Amino acid sequence: MANTTTSAAPARTQKAPEAGALVARRKRRYTLLTRHDKILLALMVGVPLTLDVLLIWGPTLASVALSFTNWQNIGPITGKNFVGLKNYQFMFTGYTLFWPAFIHNLIWLAWLTLIATPLGMFFAVLLDREMRGTRIYQSVFFLPVVLSLVVVGFIWDLQFAPTDGFINNALGTAKSANLIDWLGNPRINLFSILIATSWRHIGYIMILYLAGLKSVDPSLREAARVDGATEVQTFFRVVLPVMAPINVIIVVVTAIEALRAFDIAFIINQGKNGLELLSILIYNNSISEASLVGFGSAIAVILLLISLVPIVAFLSRVMRTLA
Amino acid sequence: MTALWLFPLFWAVYASLRPYGDTVLHGYLSWPANGLSFINYQNVWTQAEIPYYYINTLVIVIPGVILTLLLASMVAFCCTQFSWKFNLVVLMLFTAGNLLPPQVIIVPLYWVYLNTPIANLGSIDIGNFSFAIFSDNNLLYDQYIGIILIHVVFQTGFATFVLANYMKTITKEITESALVDGANVFRIWWNVILPLCRPALAAMATLLFTFMYNDFFWALVLLKSSYKRPITTALNNLQGEFLINNNLIAAGALLACIPPIVVYILLQKQFVAGLTLGSTKG
Numbered sequence: 189m190a191n192t193t194t195s196a197a198p199a200r201t202q203k204a205p206e207a208g209a210l211v212a213r214r215k216r217r218y219t220l221l222t223r224h225d226k227i228l229l230a231l232m233v234g235v236p237l238t239l240d241v242l243l244i245w246g247p248t249l250a251s252v253a254l255s256f257t258n259w260q261n262i263g264p265i266t267g268k269n270f271v272g273l274k275n276y277q278f279m280f281t282g283y284t285l286f287w288p289a290f291i292h293n294l295i296w297l298a299w300l301t302l303i304a305t306p307l308g309m310f311f312a313v314l315l316d317r318e319m320r321g322t323r324i325y326q327s328v329f330f331l332p333v334v335l336s337l338v339v340v341g342f343i344w345d346l347q348f349a350p351t352d353g354f355i356n357n358a359l360g361t362a363k364s365a366n367l368i369d370w371l372g373n374p375r376i377n378l379f380s381i382l383i384a385t386s387w388r389h390i391g392y393i394m395i396l397y398l399a400g401l402k403s404v405d406p407s408l409r410e411a412a413r414v415d416g417a418t419e420v421q422t423f424f425r426v427v428l429p430v431m432a433p434i435n436v437i438i439v440v441v442t443a444i445e446a447l448r449a450f451d452i453a454f455i456i457n458q459g460k461n462g463l464e465l466l467s468i469l470i471y472n473n474s475i476s477e478a479s480l481v482g483f484g485s486a487i488a489v490i491l492l493l494i495s496l497v498p499i500v501a502f503l504s505r506v507m508r509t510l511a
Numbered sequence: 512m513t514a515l516w517l518f519p520l521f522w523a524v525y526a527s528l529r530p531y532g533d534t535v536l537h538g539y540l541s542w543p544a545n546g547l548s549f550i551n552y553q554n555v556w557t558q559a560e561i562p563y564y565y566i567n568t569l570v571i572v573i574p575g576v577i578l579t580l581l582l583a584s585m586v587a588f589c590c591t592q593f594s595w596k597f598n599l600v601v602l603m604l605f606t607a608g609n610l611l612p613p614q615v616i617i618v619p620l621y622w623v624y625l626n627t628p629i630a631n632l633g634s635i636d637i638g639n640f641s642f643a644i645f646s647d648n649n650l651l652y653d654q655y656i657g658i659i660l661i662h663v664v665f666q667t668g669f670a671t672f673v674l675a676n677y678m679k680t681i682t683k684e685i686t687e688s689a690l691v692d693g694a695n696v697f698r699i700w701w702n703v704i705l706p707l708c709r710p711a712l713a714a715m716a717t718l719l720f721t722f723m724y725n726d727f728f729w730a731l732v733l734l735k736s737s738y739k740r741p742i743t744t745a746l747n748n749l750q751g752e753f754l755i756n757n758n759l760i761a762a763g764a765l766l767a768c769i770p771p772i773v774v775y776i777l778l779q780k781q782f783v784a785g786l787t788l789g790s791t792k793g
Contacts, residue, residue: 220690221593228696229593232585236667237601239582243664244608247619254619261622327779328513331520334775334782335768336725338743342750342764343523345757346539352757354522357540387519392786399787448612451727455747467614474618475732484618492615499610503603506672 248492254485261479275486286487289464292378293494296465297446299379304386305442308393313423315394316401326398330391337388337451344384345371345456374462381452381463389445393438400434401427436505443498447491466491527551527761534758551762559749561742561766566640568741568770570655571730572723575662576716582663583670583715584708588700590671591678592686602675609668613728620661624652624733653735661733662723670715673788677711678704711788717778718785721771742767 221229255276257269279286311329315322332340347354348370355370356362370380404427412422428435450467453459459468466487474484526539528547555561586605590598629646636642642655651657681704689699705712730744737748749763775782 220687221696225690225696229589232696232700233589233601236582236586236664236671237604239660239664240605240608240667243620243623243661244611244616244668245604247616247623248611250619251615325513328516330783331772331775332516334721334725334771336727336743336771338725338727338746339764339768342746342760343519346523346526346761347519349757352534352539354539357538362538387516395783395786399783444610444612448614450612450614454731455727455750467612470614470617471732475621481618481622488615488618491612495610495612495615499607502610503607506606507599507603 251485251488251492254482255489257482259481261481269482271482275483279483279486279490285464285469289466289469290490292464293447293449293466295378296382296385296449297443299382300386300389300442300446301439304382304389305393305438307386308390309397309438311390311394312397312401316398326394329394332388333391333395335388338455340384340388341381341452341455344381344387348380348384371456372461377456377462381456385449385452389442393442396438396441397434400431404430433505436501440498440502440505444495447495447498523761523765526758527765529758531756531758539757551758552766555749555759555763555766559745559752559763561763563640563738564740564742564745565770567655567739567745568724568743570642571658571662571741572720575659575666575723576719578659578663579666579670579719580712580715583667583674584705584712585700586667586671587674587678588704589696591675591681592683592699592704602671605668605671607668609665609672613665617728617732621652621732624657625650627651629654629656652733653739655739657733658729658741661729662726665729666719666722670719673715673785674708674711677708677788681707710784713778714781714785714788717774717781720774721782724771 256272257265258271258274259265259269315326315329335343345353350356350367350369350372351362353362353370356368359368361367368376371377408426408430409422412426417425448467449465450459450471453463453465453468454471457463459465459472470484470487470491472478473480473487526534528549528551529543530545530548530550533543533545534541583605586601589595590602628649629651631646631649632644634641634643634647641647645656646654648654651660685703685707686699689703690696694702724741725743726741727743727747730741731747734740734744737745740748746763746767750760
């Protein structure tokens, strides 16, 4: 850790003269830009920005506003539609699917953070050691990442299916009375699809982490070895601290993947019977099964609030370098 | 470990190559009694009209990738080559927008799609395929352009972030000297900066192709007509039609994942570069 603070200090002192130069440079640049150029620049940023605001940020704010109404997508919204916190009240106390979905999202997050992501990191560390065939292993582990979750769902269905699936046939339980219904039993189906999800997630994390490991200065490890550190010590005391920025990104990516989860649960059984997720409840309540726009939006607001945690973490980490 | 990783895929290939009758008689965990065949591929290719859905996907993905790269590179260019007050805010809006779960915005977005009037100017018809200009029901909903639009807007956030990271490394002097030489900013973007970004653009194109190709959610919500569906959502319907014939479904699923696998094998370097460009520099 001492290493990072000392390297940050000179960077800060360098920044001061740079800022002064920037002001001078900026003055010159403005004189270079014609009126025509400024209009062009405004358009080049303005058109994409308008679309982004209209189709992403507008709907985000609209979700928040709609969550206080009982609007059902019929007729105009009037003052009568305003119901205050009623949607939230019902969601927390009356709606039996909310807490299961919330907990499933948490389990999803815990599984990815505690099992899948560390495994991906572990594979990255193994593959970083320049052993023979590294590239082949890398390609194999990464292969599921390019597949659509729809396809991932089907492929794992062939493994998990109760009578026809590979697992039950291999275990010999396919024809017995105590057949294990991997995808149908609400006590275990969440974990079945988490295995399928991890098949894809692990490769994704591995590639991200591998890129980070490759950027670690090899002389650091060399120095640790000369000092007599074991490989495990070197990893935890030297490599891991140096990788702090990428660790943050990996955690954020993992959290966002867990909150976004939708496709695979929807494909297996429409997200029912043990596979409820917040994202699926939004879709079911407001679009597919009912048009309770207000209520669905209240669930969306909860999902939004949770998502803001990793998003803010990501931005505060990353924007420092873009500034 | 590698074998374990490949096994689910291998098993799907094995199931897809076995005639349905064979697996009904002997179970899935058995040696092929009557040999392997491509009969399931043939059937799914013709009965489920797989080629038609490939075209649907391409009609969405190709304009989607090109437009995303154009818009994102414009924003990244303006925000990295010039020092405006709001550069950082703009970049943050785009980046954060891409990180939101799509389900957070879907309810109002669905309403927007159902209530935005779009001109109906006929269509381009090739064989039994018809591409409406711009809408055959005067709405954004249930239209190719609607799906292209949301892909472009959503992915522009990601592409802007990555391209801005990349363009930051290009010195501003280049833009400045081009301005001194009298080039306008549009020409600088197109003739000077974009060629310099070729590696990043190639990496992004590969990645965006895969993202859009693999999308399931937008097409599920914002398209209704089954004949407009891209291959991923069409595949989900296949499950309903041929419910019990796992072998056929396996063949369909494998056909659907051939394009991304081919792209990955051919452009592996670009693909990985795209994923890591955004993260390691951050």
